[in-house]
Amino acid sequence: xxxxxxxxxxxxxxxxxxxxxxxxxxxxxxxxxxxxxxxxxxxxxxxxxxxxxxxxxxxxxxxxxxxxxxxxxxxxxxxxxxxxxxxxxxxxxxxxxxxxxxxxxxxxxxxxxxxxxxxxxxxxxxxxxxxxxxxxxxxxxxxxxxxxxxxxxxxxxxxxxxxxxxxxxxxxxxxxx
Numbered sequence: 001x002x003x004x005x006x007x008x009x010x011x012x013x014x015x016x017x018x019x020x021x022x023x024x025x026x027x028x029x030x031x032x033x034x035x036x037x038x039x040x041x042x043x044x045x046x047x048x049x050x051x052x053x054x055x056x057x058x059x060x061x062x063x064x065x066x067x068x069x070x071x072x073x074x075x076x077x078x079x080x081x082x083x084x085x086x087x088x089x090x091x092x093x094x095x096x097x098x099x100x101x102x103x104x105x106x107x108x109x110x111x112x113x114x115x116x117x118x119x120x121x122x123x124x125x126x127x128x129x130x131x132x133x134x135x136x137x138x139x140x141x142x143x144x145x146x147x148x149x150x151x152x153x154x155x156x157x158x159x160x161x162x163x164x165x166x167x168x169x170x171x172x173x174x175x176x177x
Contacts, residue, residue: 045081046107047090049098050148053077056091059147062124063109063117063154065089086110098148106151114140114156137161 050056057067057080065082072078078093089107111117114131121128121144131140141155155161 043087045088045090047092048146048148048150049094050091051094051097052147053080053091053093055147056080057082059126060084060089062121062126063152084109106153108153108155110155110157112156114142114154117154118142 048056053070053072054075054077057070057077060082061067063084065084067080068083068088069081070077070079072093076093080091082089082091118128118131126144129143131142133140137155137157139156139158139161141153144152144154146152
């Protein structure tokens with residue numbers, strides 16, 4: 001079986017070569033594969049630029065993440081990857097320290113036990129907001145900052161939130177059809 005890999009940008013010469021192969025073999029045993037149709041990015045893993053990778057590992061362990069990989073000297077790692085239910089998070093040592101006000105995004109995490117997690121963080125010396133109950137997260141959410149100033153929100157995703165979200169999501173998608 002012959003295999004032709006089709007680049008998303010084809011010239012006329014490419015089409016002539018494919019046409020020749022199809023005519024020459026009668027199309028038998030010929031597989032044409034296009035990367036343009038099947039290529040996609042998957043498994044989004046944010047990478048935070050941090051002043052101290054070890055300090056970030058310690059902080060995110062308090063949130064329940066598990067260290068899965070690390071590079072560099074044990075006393076001063078330059079990169080690390082941690083895993084939590086639902087995804088991973090990477091840390092890269094900054095070459096030039098940034099101010100926390102320059103952090104352009106926040107992370108949103110979910111828990112089944114918001115009260116217990118908040119108490120755990122407070123007991124570990126982490127400053128955490130009171131539990132707020134905004135319209136989109138009636139079971140509650142807290143906010144805090146990691147050691148490098150990245151904003152974190154932690155919401156309690158209950159069955160009621162999930163059911164409400166699912167209904168609203170279906171309604172929004174129906175409007176697009």
